[in-house]
Amino acid sequence: MNGLQQYQRINTQTSITDADPHKLIQLLYNGALERINMAKAKMQANDHQAKGAVIVKVIDIVAGLRSFLDKEQGGELAERLDALYDYMERTLWEANVHNDPSKLDEVANLLRAIKEGWDGIREEVVNQQQAV
Template sequence: MNAYNQLKQYQAVNRETGIIDADPHKLIQLLIDGALERLLIAKGHIERKEIEEKNRFINKAIEIIGGLRSFLDKEQGGDVAESLFSLYEYMEFRLFEANASNSPELVEEVIKLLREVKTGWDGIREQVAQPTAVG
């Protein structure tokens, strides 16, 4: 087995272990990271004119973003959940456009938006991870 295959196996095991041990907040972080990774790969495929691979990675990112959107609880999340829902819908729409037009710029737009969401989500990690006091 060559070093590349060993690295891929290690990454797969590491990812699976992270998912098994993850709390709900961490799962969202992993999904966002997964979508970003696929979008960066898709952008590279667009630039190299590797259309089939570009299509595969954009579609995977769309599926992940759709999953993120479906996890939102608008009742508990209120305006924030509503805003995220709309933002995720917009990202999906832009990725459909990027896929149809082979536009690395549209993919980059979604990457930037998703990074902003990630920054906010990562920023609340401490609040979510702290045990709540029973009063």
């Protein structure tokens, strides 16, 4: 399943049909962070089935983000992101299995850091798209 399909499974108010590829990645980050918060709430409520389902959705989103990586053009950065996304997926599984909210916080912090960088290049990306 590609990143767009992953995001279509997320219920948000933002229209993905109008979003450019850069915006789609932003929406995936937002969706993953929202789902992590939902998973923590389900964990605190001892709703293990719902917690597991939400964490699986976050893992699917991270897998979608990995699918967008272009290792030829992205070089070392894409390779590092791929390894980081792999780490996040494994950490999310651990959070689910061990009911560990600190693992969810760890992944959320990593996603926020990447998202900040991605958000920071938005203007540059939009300018490049308009120049084409």
